[in-house]
Amino acid sequence: MFALVPFLSSVLAFVPFQSTNGATMKAARIASFGAPDAVKVEDAPKPAPKAGELLVRVHASAVNPVDWKIVQGLIPSLKQSFPYTVGCDVSGVVEALGADVASFQAGDEVYAYANLMRGGAFAEYVVLPASDVAKKPKSIDHAHAAAIPLAALTAWQALFDAAKLEAGQSVLVHAGAGGVGHFAVQLAKWKGAQVYATASKEKLAFVKELGADVVIDYQAQKFEELVKDVDVVFDMVGGETQTRSLGVLKKGGFLVSIVGPPSAKELEARGLRGAGMLLKPNAAQLKELATLVDQGKVKPHVSATFPLADAAKALALSKEGHTVGKIAIEVVPAPKK
Ligand SMILES: NC(=O)c1ccc[n+]([C@@H]2O[C@H](COP(=O)([O-])OP(=O)(O)OC[C@H]3O[C@@H](n4cnc5c(N)ncnc54)[C@H](OP(=O)(O)O)[C@@H]3O)[C@@H](O)[C@H]2O)c1
Numbered sequence: 001m002f003a004l005v006p007f008l009s010s011v012l013a014f015v016p017f018q019s020t021n022g023a024t025m026k027a028a029r030i031a032s033f034g035a036p037d038a039v040k041v042e043d044a045p046k047p048a049p050k051a052g053e054l055l056v057r058v059h060a061s062a063v064n065p066v067d068w069k070i071v072q073g074l075i076p077s078l079k080q081s082f083p084y085t086v087g088c089d090v091s092g093v094v095e096a097l098g099a100d101v102a103s104f105q106a107g108d109e110v111y112a113y114a115n116l117m118r119g120g121a122f123a124e125y126v127v128l129p130a131s132d133v134a135k136k137p138k139s140i141d142h143a144h145a146a147a148i149p150l151a152a153l154t155a156w157q158a159l160f161d162a163a164k165l166e167a168g169q170s171v172l173v174h175a176g177a178g179g180v181g182h183f184a185v186q187l188a189k190w191k192g193a194q195v196y197a198t199a200s201k202e203k204l205a206f207v208k209e210l211g212a213d214v215v216i217d218y219q220a221q222k223f224e225e226l227v228k229d230v231d232v233v234f235d236m237v238g239g240e241t242q243t244r245s246l247g248v249l250k251k252g253g254f255l256v257s258i259v260g261p262p263s264a265k266e267l268e269a270r271g272l273r274g275a276g277m278l279l280k281p282n283a284a285q286l287k288e289l290a291t292l293v294d295q296g297k298v299k300p301h302v303s304a305t306f307p308l309a310d311a312a313k314a315l316a317l318s319k320e321g322h323t324v325g326k327i328a329i330e331v332v333p334a335p336k337k
Contacts, residue, residue, distance in 0.1 A: 027123035028311035029083040033073030036315035039086055039122075041308055047120070047127040049098035054130050056110060059142035060334075061121040062089040062302075063318040063327040064150045064179060070119070071315060078116060086311065087121030087329070088114050090128065091136050091145035101130045111136040111290075113149035113281045122311050122329055134286035137293035140300065141334050147300035147326035148183075152289050154258055154279040155184035158234055159191070162277050163254040167192030169231035172223065172248060174241055176212055177203035179326050180258065184234050185210040186298045196227045203324060206301075224248050235259065246270055301325030307333070 027044035049055045067086050069075055091111040094104050104110065112133040120126045136145040158180075159165045171188050175181040176197030188195045189211035197212040204215045216223045218241075229250040235242045238259035245255060246262065251271045255262050261276030292298040303324040306314040308331045318327055 025124035026308060027085045027120075028087065028308060029085045030071055031083050034071065036068055036071060036312045036319060039071060039312040039315060041311060044083070044085065044123065046125050049096055049101075049127050051099040052101060052130055053098040053127050054094050054101060054104055054110070054133055055096040055098075056090060056092040056112070056126050056128055056133075057095045057332070058090055058092040058121060058123060058126055059330075059332040060091045060146035061087045061329040061331065062143075062146045062150070062179075063314045063323075063329065064088055065318055065321075066116060066150075067122075068315045068319045070116070075116075080119075085120040085123050086315070087119055087123070087126075088116060089146045089149045090114050090121045090126055091142040092126075092331075095125065097130075103130055104133065109136045109138075109142075110134065111145045111149055111286065112283075113153055113279070113286075115281050122308060122331075124308075124331060129281075132281035132283055134283045134290060137290040139294045139296075142332070143302055143305055143328040143330055143334060144300045147179075147302050147328055148289055148293070149286060150279065151179040151326060152183040152187070152298070152300070153282055153285055154180045154277075155187050155234075156285050156289065157279050157282070158256045158258060158277050159184060159188055159232070162256045162275055163232040163234070165191055165193055165232050170194040170196070170229075171232040171234060172227050172230050172245065173197040173212070173234045174218075174223075174237045174245070175199065176207040176210070176215070177324050178236065179323060180236050181234075182207075182210055182301055182325050183298065185212050188234075190292065190297050193232075196223075196230065198223055200322075206324060229253075232256065235262075246272060302328045304328070305330055307331075 023046040024043045025046040094108040114121045173184045176185045177199040195212045196214045198216045198218040199207045201217045227248040233245040233255045235257040255274035262274040305328045
């Protein structure tokens with residue numbers, strides 16, 4: 001992540017919420033950097049949409065490692081002002097529209113990646129640029145929809161925009177059981193690629209079920225002994241895993257990393273290509289993802305759900321680093337079935 005900090009600083013600047021008309025809401029915020037238990041659920045001003053924005057009643061959010069990294073102050077380039085409301089994934093219902101928003105109406109069920117620049121999703125309400133928002137998949141509840149935006153957009157943009165993965169090609173997905181990885185495996189299969197994926201032993205069956213052709217217990221096996229000449233490596237681990245991954249790519253192959261760019265010198269010496277990547281909001285891609293979900297081709301997996309009041313516990317669980325699929329935050333409790 002540290003290698004990503006200069007990368008982040010070139011593209012990020014903190015955007016504060018507009019202040020409001022005195023109404024309040026519950027929000028999970030920090031007053032200063034700290035461990036996950038620095039996050040307190042407290043009264044905060046209810047935001048108001050400006051021109052081009054939507055006010056969304058948040059029904060659910062999801063946890064991403066970047067949330068606790070921000071809370072700990074590991075991404076200083078964001079230049080947060082305090083209090084800072086945590087959270088980047090949103091699924092909810094449009095409550096109000098700013099001026100010049102024609103594409104949505106009050107009552108629409110929507111989902112979005114609330115840009116790192118904004119955060120604010122662990123709250124009862126969030127304001128989002130309408131251009132970043134898409135209608136949520138109809139076939140799943142808010143907790144599962146909220147599991148999609150940041151992680152699935154990252155997988156999409158890494159595999160298809162950066163590495164240009166195509167049908168018939170092969171890809172090694174590291175950490176295939178995690179938030180980004182479980183979408184990457186499914187999206188690569190949907191594209192028609194041959195998928196190798198690493199995970200720890202107890203998660204291999206889960207990754208196989210997602211569609212991986214070959215699953216590798218990265219603690220017991222050396223992936224480079226089982227994977228040869230792939231077109232693409234998707235790295236979300238970094239360090240020596242990234243370095244060793246260069247050896248499994250075919251000449252001209254592409255290593256895309258979301259935790260730090262590969263060395264340009266190493267790539268050149270081996271005749272490879274590669275890049276680091278930071279996701280961007282993209283409503284058109286969210287629309288495509290919603291269609292894939294409603295067609296049953298991609299399934300978000302939620303392994304744990306916490307109420308907003310327990311946001312700190314959810315962040316602490318993510319920080320342990322062993323998440324299967326996603327951890328959801330329910331802001332509006334789902335109706336009992
Ligand atoms: N640049 C960007 O735009 C961007 C976007 C999203 C995420 N990220 C970063 O990407 C990383 C992954 O995000 P995430 O949301 O997928 O995290 P996550 O949901 O916490 O999943 C992490 C997964 O990594 C696995 N893992 C840990 N060490 C491994 C290794 N050596 N080999 C294979 N798997 C390993 C863990 O499984 P085990 O328990 O089995 O080890 C776990 O399932 C985080 O550092 C995050 O901050 C960057």
